[in-house]
Amino acid sequence: MNPGLRSSHHVDVSGANLQLDSFEELAIPLFDQLYNFAHWLTQNRDEAEDLVQETYIKALKGFSSFQLGTNFRAWIYRILRNTFLTSRKGLKVTMTVPLDFDEEEEGPEPAIERETPETLLLARSSHELLQKAIDELPVHFREILLLCEVEEMSYQEISETLAVPIGTVMSRLSRARQSLRNQLRPHSQQEAAPRIARGTNHGL
Amino acid sequence: MVCESWKARLDTYLDGEVPEQEMRTFDSHVRNCPSCSADALSRVQLKRAIQAAGKRFTPSAEFRKRMQQNIAPKPRRSFRLRWMLAAAAAMVLVAGALTSTYLGNRSGRDQVFSEIADLHVATLASSSPVDVISTDRHTVKPWFQGRIPFAFNLPELQNSEFSLLGGRMTYLEQTPGAHLIYDVRKHHISVFVFRERSLPARLSDSALQRDKLSFNMETWSQGGLRYFVIGDASAADIDGLAKLFKAAS
Numbered sequence: 001m002n003p004g005l006r007s008s009h010h011v012d013v014s015g016a017n018l019q020l021d022s023f024e025e026l027a028i029p030l031f032d033q034l035y036n037f038a039h040w041l042t043q044n045r046d047e048a049e050d051l052v053q054e055t056y057i058k059a060l061k062g063f064s065s066f067q068l069g070t071n072f073r074a075w076i077y078r079i080l081r082n083t084f085l086t087s088r089k090g091l092k093v094t095m096t097v098p099l100d101f102d103e104e105e106e107g108p109e110p111a112i113e114r115e116t117p118e119t120l121l122l123a124r125s126s127h128e129l130l131q132k133a134i135d136e137l138p139v140h141f142r143e144i145l146l147l148c149e150v151e152e153m154s155y156q157e158i159s160e161t162l163a164v165p166i167g168t169v170m171s172r173l174s175r176a177r178q179s180l181r182n183q184l185r186p187h188s189q190q191e192a193a194p195r196i197a198r199g200t201n202h203g204l
Numbered sequence: 205m206v207c208e209s210w211k212a213r214l215d216t217y218l219d220g221e222v223p224e225q226e227m228r229t230f231d232s233h234v235r236n237c238p239s240c241s242a243d244a245l246s247r248v249q250l251k252r253a254i255q256a257a258g259k260r261f262t263p264s265a266e267f268r269k270r271m272q273q274n275i276a277p278k279p280r281r282s283f284r285l286r287w288m289l290a291a292a293a294a295m296v297l298v299a300g301a302l303t304s305t306y307l308g309n310r311s312g313r314d315q316v317f318s319e320i321a322d323l324h325v326a327t328l329a330s331s332s333p334v335d336v337i338s339t340d341r342h343t344v345k346p347w348f349q350g351r352i353p354f355a356f357n358l359p360e361l362q363n364s365e366f367s368l369l370g371g372r373m374t375y376l377e378q379t380p381g382a383h384l385i386y387d388v389r390k391h392h393i394s395v396f397v398f399r400e401r402s403l404p405a406r407l408s409d410s411a412l413q414r415d416k417l418s419f420n421m422e423t424w425s426q427g428g429l430r431y432f433v434i435g436d437a438s439a440a441d442i443d444g445l446a447k448l449f450k451a452a453s
Contacts, residue, residue, distance in 0.1 A: 029300075031271065032262060039261035049267050056271065130257040148219065149251055150258035155221050174215055181250070 023063045026072045027056060033151060034080055040146055041084045043135065051087070055080040074153070074160035081143065081161065093139045133183040141176035148173055210240055218247055238329035245326045252315070313407055316376065320432050321419055323374055324394040327383065334370030334385055344371045344384070352380050356397050356429055359448035365389065366445055377404050386445060393435035393445055400430040422446045426453050 034055065039048035059066075059076050066075055084090040134142055147153045147161060158173075159166045210233055216222055217230050234240045263271075327333045336347040341358035349355070351373050361367060367387045374383040374396065381398035409424040420442040421434040433446045 028272075031268070035263040035267075036259060036261045040258070045261075045264070048261065049263070052263070052267075053271065053274065056274070127257050130253055131260055134254065134257065145254060146258050149254040152255075155219070170216060170221075173219075177215060177247075177250070180254075 022068070023060060027059060027076060030073060030076060034076065037077065037143075037146060037151070038080060038084070040134070040142060041081070041139065042089060047087075047089065051080065051084055054083050058083065071157060071160055073151075074157045077147070077151075077161045078163065090139075130184070133180055136183060137176065137179060140172065141179050144169070144172050145176045145180065207237060207240055210234075210237070211243060214240065214244055214247060218244060218251065235325070238331075241325055241329045245322050248322060316403065316407065317421065319376055320394075320396060320421065320434055323376070323383065323396070324419070324434050327372065327374075327385070327394065328392055333372070335372040337370040339368050339370075341368060344368060347371065348373075348382050352382055354397075354399050354429065356382065356427075357452040358384070359452035361448070364444070364448065365441075366393075366448070377402075379403060388437055388441050388445070391435055391437035391441065393433060393437050393442065395445065395449065396432040396434075398430045400425050400428050403430055424450070426450060429453070 031052075035048060035052050038051040038055070039045065042048045042051055055076065059079050062079070066072065085094055134145065137145070144158065144162065147158050153161065155166050155169045158169045162169070164172075210230070213222065213230075214234075217227075217234070222230055234244050336344055338344050338347075341360070345355075345358050348371065358368070365388050369385045369387050369392070371382060371384045374381050376396070376398055379398055379402035381396055384395040384397075386393045386395065407423060407425070407430065410422070419434050419436055420439045421432065422442050423430065423432045424446070425431070431446070431449060433442050433449070435442060
């Protein structure tokens with residue numbers, strides 16, 4: 001789409017203006033959430049600010065290609081995520097993700113005992129421990145968990161945001177959760193547990 | 205084990221993504237299977253914890269201001285229009301603040317209620333639901349001493365249909381509290397007692413039916429303590445036990 005089109009809003013009260021207003025209506029309420037998500041991805045305040053700013057600029061420019069009535073949230077999250085993945089840090093992070101990321105063999109999930117390490121841990125809940133564990137997840141696991149649990153997106157929305165089929169959403173989510181549970185296990189057990197794609201964030 | 209096929213889909217179920225027609229069968233299985241309900245509880249706890257921990261970063265005031273200026277450059281608007289827009293924006297902000305406070309309270313409250321229901325179900329599903337097994341309130345009450353940071357009175361049950369089965373310590377939102385289990389006509393009722401000021405959500409006194417879980421629940425505050433009475437017994441029984449507690453405190 002021609003980005004110049006958007007700048008026509010200075011002609012004053014016109015159709016273009018209406019469109020600009022509806023962009024703000026849709027985009028501004030998502031500001032805090034987008035920032036939170038960006039900060040989780042970049043793990044850095046300055047980079048998160050840059051990422052959010054770039055996302056808004058791109059979204060504003062491309063707004064005419066957005067179809068009103070379809071899912072704006074999934075659309076703008078997708079822009080944010082693509083912007084991140086094509087940034088220097090994003091490329092670095094994804095380079096270490098194995099190509100068969102979603103096809104990795106999934107062993108039978110261990111049954112959860114009533115008093116698992118993580119329930120005990122969570123009972124005394126240390127926010128910080130959990131945040132650290134989420135931070136240490138590979139970026140693909142981190143983002144899908146946040147979209148599902150924090151943004152409370154449906155599988156359909158997540159599938160639109162990440163541009164992957166719903167089946168992949170389900171399997172990736174399941175592995176993200178398993179990986180997080182492993183992280184939360186006390187150290188002795190964690191050493192024994194298989195580490196799924198850990199270490200991918202160490203270069204950050 | 206038969207449950208493996210259910211467990212494999214437990215996360216999908218808890219995410220609310222199981223097809224509607226299967227939801228009912230899933231519900232009843234989880235409710236009747238101690239192993240699956242315990243498993244579900246543990247997963248729900250993790251979900252909630254991630255949700256809370258995930259809301260971690262807020263934009264700085266400076267960045268917010270910069271962005272507001274960036275996103276909304278409206279150079280040619282007339283003074284009057286601009287003024288009207290500012291007024292409209294202010295109204296939206298006020299309305300937004302009001303609704304988010306309201307929604308925040310409401311979701312905090314709902315979360316407390318569903319956690320109470322979870323605690324009730326998970327305890328009954330456990331093989332040893334109570335830590336102090338006694339029908340005598342004079343045994344149960346002292347047992348809590350030193351275990352929870354407050355004291356409360358247990359009602360006299362003579363001439364009532366209720367009987368005390370025992371008690372255990374419990375936690376709600378990282379706050380220690382007492383959990384008592386009563387029996388009335390083969391129904392089990394849980395009574396939870398917490399310190400009011402330790403609970404994050406402000407709750408109003410109410411009796412309500414958790415239609416989704418088909419429990420009756422009543423909650424009130426008395427003497428700085430927050431009481432919850434919950435069970436699958438009739439609303440009248442729940443209320444009866446609540447009245448006994450209110451009278452004893």
